[in-house]
Amino acid sequence: MIVTTKKLFEAAYGKYAIGAYNINNLEQTMGLFRGNLDSKSPFIIQISKGARSYTHKLMLEGLIFSAEKVFPEAVFAVHLDHGDEETCYDCINSGFYSSVMIDASHESFEKNVEITKRVVDAAHAKGLVVEAELGQLGGVEEHVKVDEANAKLTDPKQAKEFVKLTGVDSLACAIGTSHGAFKFSGSQGLHFDVLAQIQKEIPGTPLVMHGSSSVPQEEVERINAAGGELKGAKGVDADQFKRAAELGVTKINIDTDGRLVWTRVHREFFRDKPAEFDLRPIGKVFMTEYAKFIADKNVKLGSAGHLDEVRKLVS
Ligand code: G3H
Ligand code: 13P
Ligand code: ZN
Numbered sequence: 001m002i003v004t005t006k007k008l009f010e011a012a013y014g015k016y017a018i019g020a021y022n023i024n025n026l027e028q029t030m031g032l033f034r035g036n037l038d039s040k041s042p043f044i045i046q047i048s049k050g051a052r053s054y055t056h057k058l059m060l061e062g063l064i065f066s067a068e069k070v071f072p073e074a075v076f077a078v079h080l081d082h083g084d085e086e087t088c089y090d091c092i093n094s095g096f097y098s099s100v101m102i103d104a105s106h107e108s109f110e111k112n113v114e115i116t117k118r119v120v121d122a123a124h125a126k127g128l129v130v131e132a133e134l135g136q137l138g139g140v141e142e143h144v145k146v147d148e149a150n151a152k153l154t155d156p157k158q159a160k161e162f163v164k165l166t167g168v169d170s171l172a173c174a175i176g177t178s179h180g181a182f183k184f185s186g187s188q189g190l191h192f193d194v195l196a197q198i199q200k201e202i203p204g205t206p207l208v209m210h211g212s213s214s215v216p217q218e219e220v221e222r223i224n225a226a227g228g229e230l231k232g233a234k235g236v237d238a239d240q241f242k243r244a245a246e247l248g249v250t251k252i253n254i255d256t257d258g259r260l261v262w263t264r265v266h267r268e269f270f271r272d273k274p275a276e277f278d279l280r281p282i283g284k285v286f287m288t289e290y291a292k293f294i295a296d297k298n299v300k301l302g303s304a305g306h307l308d309e310v311r312k313l314v315s
Contacts, residue, residue, distance in 0.1 A: 001068070008250075014245070016245050017245040029064065031289070032294055041305070044077045049084070078096060080100040088100045092119075099130065100123060101130070116166040192243065192244075212236050265286045
């Protein structure tokens with residue numbers, strides 16, 4: 001059942017976080033649905049601009065449309081990840097997405113407000129919900145002075161103003177994470193102090209944490225042992241998800257960790273079976289491993305086991 005992220009957030013706010021997972025192809029889609037059902041978890045499917053153009057935007061819609069039939073027990077939202085204004089309107093008008101993210105975080109505060117407000121008005125008119133971003137992810141390096149580093153984090157007072165001016169449904173905040181496999185050069189981590197201040201300013205507004213892959217060291221070591229070269233990869237400590245959820249983080253975005261599973265499975269498979277050239281045996285291994293990864297992640301997010309209760313709430 002496709003639902004809006006708003007419905008999922010109402011069920012989860014302050015208690016646990018919903019996993020938002022990016023998909024690009026069939027094998028990821030199958031593994032994603034299986035893993036969420038295995039762990040009895042509601043979830044969010046994210047589609048980035050890059051994913052929409054990897055094959056064709058309609059191919060992903062077709063995969064999700066079929067998955068909904070193959071897995072009728074699943075409860076999930078379909079969300080545009082990091083959209084620009086034009087892509088948001090395309091998704092809003094497609095009739096397929098249940099929410100969009102407008103990412104104008106690179107613009108000035110005023111321009112971000114202006115663009116976000118336009119998208120919010122268009123989305124709300126069609127019953128979709130909107131995520132926007134304030135602050136800038138990444139680049140918070142150890143050598144950067146505290147003031148400079150904090151300047152990139154979301155300003156709690158601005159967050160309050162932003163939500164009031166735009167009417168946005170959820171807010172992606174910069175609290176120390178970054179996208180990709182190389183998040184921290186040293187001992188940096190999440191800025192819980194900033195998160196707590198943001199929640200105080202906008203209590204009840206679901207917060208979103210991008211760049212939340214954990215980059216498990218065991219995964220990185222296996223990739224490197226099978227010929228990879230990922231040196232110094234480091235991610236977010238998964239033990240911190242529940243604390244973040246208690247402070248209002250209701251959606252946690254994970255893409256890189258899934259890519260690492262894909263890389264480990266493929267490198268090890270062809271290292272161990274150099275004579276293999278059939279795409280289905282490796283595809284099956286990947287779907288199984290991806291499902292396991294999703295189920296484990298949902299336990300860490302706290303969403304595992306909540307599927308039946310959420311289904312009752314949204315039906
Ligand atoms: O935040 C970005 C996501 O990881 C999606 O990545 O734009 O390469 O599909 P992508
Ligand atoms: P990761 O790169 O940490 O997986 O973050 C993904 C993300 O934020 C997608 O929007
Ligand atoms: Zn992101």
